Amino acid sequence: MIRLNLKKTLQSAGGKMVLDLQLNIKKGEFVTLFGESGAGKTSTLRMLSGLLRPDSGTIEVGEATWFSSQENIDLKPQQRKVGYVFQDYALFPNMNVRQNLEYALQKNQDSAKIEELLEFAELGELQQRKPETLSGGQKQRVALARALVQRPEILILDEPLSALDLKMRIKLQEYLLKVHKKYKLTTILVSHDIAEIVKLSDSVFELQNGSVIKKGAATDFFGLNRTSAKFRFSGEVLKIQREDVLYVISVLIGNDIIRVVSDPKEAELLEIGDRVFVASKAFNPIIQKI
Amino acid sequence: MDWQPLVLTFKLAVVTTAILFVVSIPIANWLSSTKSKIRPVLETLVSMPLVLPPTVLGFYMLVAFSPENALGNWLNEYLGIKLIFSFGGLVVASVIYSLPFMVQPIQAGLSSLPSTLKEASYTMGKSKMTTLLKILLPNIKPSLLTGIVLSFAHTVGEFGVVLMIGGNMPGKTKVASIAIYDEVEALNYAAANSYSLILFSVTFVILLLVYLTNGGYFKRFAQ
Numbered sequence: 001m002i003r004l005n006l007k008k009t010l011q012s013a014g015g016k017m018v019l020d021l022q023l024n025i026k027k028g029e030f031v032t033l034f035g036e037s038g039a040g041k042t043s044t045l046r047m048l049s050g051l052l053r054p055d056s057g058t059i060e061v062g063e064a065t066w067f068s069s070q071e072n073i074d075l076k077p078q079q080r081k082v083g084y085v086f087q088d089y090a091l092f093p094n095m096n097v098r099q100n101l102e103y104a105l106q107k108n109q110d111s112a113k114i115e116e117l118l119e120f121a122e123l124g125e126l127q128q129r130k131p132e133t134l135s136g137g138q139k140q141r142v143a144l145a146r147a148l149v150q151r152p153e154i155l156i157l158d159e160p161l162s163a164l165d166l167k168m169r170i171k172l173q174e175y176l177l178k179v180h181k182k183y184k185l186t187t188i189l190v191s192h193d194i195a196e197i198v199k200l201s202d203s204v205f206e207l208q209n210g211s212v213i214k215k216g217a218a219t220d221f222f223g224l225n226r227t228s229a230k231f232r233f234s235g236e237v238l239k240i241q242r243e244d245v246l247y248v249i250s251v252l253i254g255n256d257i258i259r260v261v262s263d264p265k266e267a268e269l270l271e272i273g274d275r276v277f278v279a280s281k282a283f284n285p286i287i288q289k290i
Numbered sequence: 291m292d293w294q295p296l297v298l299t300f301k302l303a304v305v306t307t308a309i310l311f312v313v314s315i316p317i318a319n320w321l322s323s324t325k326s327k328i329r330p331v332l333e334t335l336v337s338m339p340l341v342l343p344p345t346v347l348g349f350y351m352l353v354a355f356s357p358e359n360a361l362g363n364w365l366n367e368y369l370g371i372k373l374i375f376s377f378g379g380l381v382v383a384s385v386i387y388s389l390p391f392m393v394q395p396i397q398a399g400l401s402s403l404p405s406t407l408k409e410a411s412y413t414m415g416k417s418k419m420t421t422l423l424k425i426l427l428p429n430i431k432p433s434l435l436t437g438i439v440l441s442f443a444h445t446v447g448e449f450g451v452v453l454m455i456g457g458n459m460p461g462k463t464k465v466a467s468i469a470i471y472d473e474v475e476a477l478n479y480a481a482a483n484s485y486s487l488i489l490f491s492v493t494f495v496i497l498l499l500v501y502l503t504n505g506g507y508f509k510r511f512a513q
Contacts, residue, residue: 038446078410084413090406093352094428104414150414 001027002154002186004212006047006057012038019043019210027062030180030187032197032218041190042087044207047271048188049084050077061154083147083155083185087162089139091131096143098127099261104149112137113149120182121175137168141175146184155185161196166254173199184255194234194275194290221289222277232279234290237272249287252280260287291484294461295469297338302377302465303445310392310441311434313385318396319422323408333450337390348454351383355455363429373455380463381454384445391440399433400426432504439500443493 002025010017019040033041044053048059050066053074059067066075092100099116118124121141131139140160147155157176161169173196178202180187191197197204197218204221206214214221222234225259235253242248247267249260260278262270269289270276277288321333333367355362355373365371373379389410403426411421427434456463458472466485473482502508 051412077409078415078417080413082413084410086405086406086410088406090404091408092407092410092425092429094425103411105417146410146414167414239472 001060001062002048003058003060004044004048006044006054006059007042008047008052008054008057008210010040010043021207021210021212023212025186025188028184029185029203030177030189030201032189032191032201032204033207034191034197034204039207039208041207042158045084045158045188045190048080048154049082049156050075050080058110067140081150081153083152085140085143085147085155085157085160087158087160088129089143091139091142091146093131096128096130097123097134098205100131100142101146101149104146106150109150110136113151117145117148120179136164136213137172140164140172142201144176144179148179151183153186155187156182157187157189159190159192162192169193169196176200198222217248232277234275235279237270237274237276240267240270242267242271251287253277253278262287291481295464295466295485296488297439297464298377298461298464299446302380302384303417305381305452306388306445307392307438307442309381309385310321310388310419312439313441314389314437315427318393318400319426321393322397322400336393340390344448344450345454347387348383348451349377351386351451351455355379355382369462374462375457375459377456377462380452380465383451384448387448387451388441390442390461391444392437395433395437395440396430399430403429435500435503438497442495446489446493 002023004023004025006019006021008019010019017038017040021040021044025046031174033044035041043052047054047067054067054069054248056069058065058069059065063078065071065073066080067073068133092103097101098114098118101117102111105111105113109176112243118127121144123138123141123145126134126138126142131142134142134233142162160176161172164172176187176189176199180183189197190200191200201218204214204216204218206221235251235258236250237249238257240247241250242264245260245264249262249267249270250257251260258278266287270287275290277286277290317332317336321329321336324385341483352374353359356366357363357366357374362373366371371378373382407425407429408421412418416424447467448465449471450461452465453468456465458464458468464472466489470482470485470489473479473485
């Protein structure tokens with residue numbers, strides 16, 4: 001169990017923000033932090049990994065206390081068993097792929113781990129390449145493999161897939177799931193992509209202005225259980241057009257734009273830019289604001 | 291021609307640059323990462339030699355290191371070091387005088403690296419020292435080279451500070467820039483020209499090499 005109880009005044013783009021949140025994460029869970037930019041997601045991860053010092057509160061991981069303002073405990077990032085995959089990957093430009101992984105080896109650690117991870121991440125052929133020559137997806141795999149070298153208990157993924165195209169995202173999502181299970185990690189992901197969240201995580205915490213405003217199991221979270229739909233996609237409303245008594249709503253799903261018929265009552269609730277689900281029971285599609 | 295002033299100039303430049311390299315890395319590292327309130331004060335002090343007339347710096351050092359004063363007296367009595375009119379004094383003065391030329395490029399280089407590089411290294415359990423030596427410094431090689439060359443060239447061109455604190459003692463403190471001044475005073479233009487031409491050529495070649503290296507011309511040529 002990871003128990004976070006954090007208070008921190010942050011200087012964000014919109015002025016001062018007080019982050020004040022309690023989070024409990026079960027061991028072995030895949031958890032997503034969801035919310036607008038500037039809600040405090042990355043700051044929370046940085047405080048958990050020791051890169052940012054909370055003003056007050058506690059961080060407990062299992063039996064150990066990593067931070068406690070009352071008892072004056074503050075473990076350095078070096079002492080916390082956290083694998084951190086940064087949004088910009090943070091690969092060391094002066095080292096090739098293999099050296100990047102080797103750098104992460106701990107004292108007296110067996111280098112067999114490197115071979116295992118190079119193979120698992122399908123990086124064998126790339127191991128002599130410098131980061132600057134790799135594609136986004138390849139860099140991502142290196143960053144992930146590197147974070148796993150030190151056998152962390154907690155894996156932190158800060159929007160790891162946001163810079164990749166859809167095809168690569170889907171491939172790497174499966175890869176993340178495999179990693180999470182194989183190494184029995186507690187994984188904390190920051191993501192904005194609802195499909196990705198539903199696919200990967202067990203539970204979701206929504207952050208707004210530095211507080212948790214909603215939490216739940218991933219499938220319940222976005223109201224997926226409210227309809228007994230046969231298939232379901234999430235997307236963004238691009239256009240709402242009136243045609244006689246009906247409305248035609250254009251929704252962007254992945255890279256496709258689909259058009260859904262909606263009655264005026266439902267259409268009135270929607271605005272351009274809303275995130276929606278498009279679902280269908282057998283033949284009649286349902287469109288619903290989320 | 292007397293080669294001694296030239297030898298002395300380059301000896302001074304090499305020693306000064308070596309000391310500066312070792313001293314400046316921790317200073318630049320601290321300045322690039324600290325949020326301390328005294329940072330602007332320290333940055334100002336480091337940059338002062340850029341704007342201060344060298345004679346001001348030389349004058350205060352002359353006063354401070356003089357055996358008549360507490361610091362100079364203490365250095366002389368307890369450590370047996372005499373910094374006035376000696377090569378040691380020239381080195382100390384040059385280190386202070388060329389400090390910004392080494393600190394500023396290194397500081398700029400370190401600041402330009404994404405902070406996630408450092409943080410990634412910390413989360414892997416690596417100390418600040420290991421991170422500095424294995425991650426940060428190897429990724430700012432052009433800045434290190436710029437710092438080394440600028441401080442070397444600046445020390446070669448030093449005049450005012452040297453004259454104030456070192457005087458003009460052949461073999462000890464008479465560097466090339468002062469020799470040139472001496473020769474002109476004696477209306478010995480040919481000798482002055484020889485010294486000047488050598489300094490001109492050497493500094494031109496050194497700077498050219500830096501621009502070629504940092505601009506990647508050699509790499510392109512090698513391909």
